[in-house]
Amino acid sequence: MGPRSRAVFVAAGCALACAATNWNVSALEQRFPALAGINSHQLGASTPYLLPSRGVLTLFLCRWPRGPAIPVSLPPDATAEERRLLEMALGAWEGAGLGIRFAIAEPLARGIEIRFAPGAETESQPQPETPQAGITFADCAVDPEALTNLPGPVLPARIVFATVWLHRDGRDMLGRRVAHTPEELIGTALHELGHALGFQGHPRRGDTVMNASVDSVRRIGRRVKAGTHFTDTTLRALYSVSSGAVVRQVTVSPGRTAPVDRMASAARRLALSGPILRVGDRAARLDWRDSGGRVYPLLILGIPELLRAPETLRVHALRSTAGLLSSAFPSP
Numbered sequence: 001m002g003p004r005s006r007a008v009f010v011a012a013g014c015a016l017a018c019a020a021t022n023w024n025v026s027a028l029e030q031r032f033p034a035l036a037g038i039n040s041h042q043l044g045a046s047t048p049y050l051l052p053s054r055g056v057l058t059l060f061l062c063r064w065p066r067g068p069a070i071p072v073s074l075p076p077d078a079t080a081e082e083r084r085l086l087e088m089a090l091g092a093w094e095g096a097g098l099g100i101r102f103a104i105a106e107p108l109a110r111g112i113e114i115r116f117a118p119g120a121e122t123e124s125q126p127q128p129e130t131p132q133a134g135i136t137f138a139d140c141a142v143d144p145e146a147l148t149n150l151p152g153p154v155l156p157a158r159i160v161f162a163t164v165w166l167h168r169d170g171r172d173m174l175g176r177r178v179a180h181t182p183e184e185l186i187g188t189a190l191h192e193l194g195h196a197l198g199f200q201g202h203p204r205r206g207d208t209v210m211n212a213s214v215d216s217v218r219r220i221g222r223r224v225k226a227g228t229h230f231t232d233t234t235l236r237a238l239y240s241v242s243s244g245a246v247v248r249q250v251t252v253s254p255g256r257t258a259p260v261d262r263m264a265s266a267a268r269r270l271a272l273s274g275p276i277l278r279v280g281d282r283a284a285r286l287d288w289r290d291s292g293g294r295v296y297p298l299l300i301l302g303i304p305e306l307l308r309a310p311e312t313l314r315v316h317a318l319r320s321t322a323g324l325l326s327s328a329f330p331s332p
């Protein structure tokens with residue numbers, strides 16, 4: 001997990017063609033009264049996690065369990081000042097009414113890993129979603145039995161790991177490299193930590209640090225740095241419902257979920273762990289892993305189009321996965 005599997009980036013990025021809501025939030029409010037009590041949240045604009053299985057595409061929310069502190073690893077190369085700013089961002093989320101807390105810990109088997117992206121821009125490193133920002137991968141673990149039974153209203157799923165990449169500098173309007181101000185670093189860290197906490201997507205309206213607007217992220221960073229109390233109704237909304245809460249289920253032709261069904265069967269036969277799910281604004285993936293740590297991903301592309309027309313679902317097997325499937329299920 002983390003920066004090791006970089007072959008296909010599935011991360012939050014700003015899609016311009018986002019709808020105001022991606023699914024029907026009022027149906028969820030009826031099931032979770034605490035959600036109905038939160039005003040002006042943008043949870044309906046989140047991109048749900050996707051589980052295709054046995055002819056059904058299930059869209060659901062995923063977050064960290066409340067209770068145990070979430071382990072966090074800070075960048076080993078952070079200066080004392082950068083460390084202080086990152087701890088301010090973590091403290092702001094702890095005080096935001098989500099019921100979560102963090103504990104600085106090394107090394108991480110589960111938790112949130114925060115790293116500074118290397119300075120040189122190369123093809124092989126994660127590119128920020130905007131010139132100012134960072135990039136985050138948030139891994140949602142789904143219990144394998146969810147793939148053998150038709151999912152109920154709440155999937156057995158929770159976030160188990162996230163990697164946050166922050167950039168120390170961005171580009172100005174003339175393309176020149178400029179170092180981030182402390183306010184920008186805090187604002188970006190708050191935004192990326194919001195993804196790490198399980199909120200994917202970028203609402204186009206609302207007072208949330210998950211908003212796509214760089215100005216709004218910078219403004220919130222300035223407020224937090226000045227010591228103003230921080231809260232975010234959109235993340236509070238996510239944490240007011242159960243992790244794994246299903247927001248939509250769509251019947252699709254069984255052939256469209258077949259790659260996942262075959263992987264689930266191969267995983268049982270070969271004792272693979274998984275699946276671990278990620279979703280970004282444009283793509284989603286499901287990973288299984290063998291005992292040697294080798295990853296077998298399935299990929300779903302075109303997320304905005306899929307949310308509009310779920311019956312068009314297509315699941316793609318990357319080469320390692322296709323190889324595993326053809327050896328597990330040889331053609332007659």
Ligand SMILES: [Zn+2]
Nearest residue numbers: 012013129191
């Ligand atoms: Zn983002």
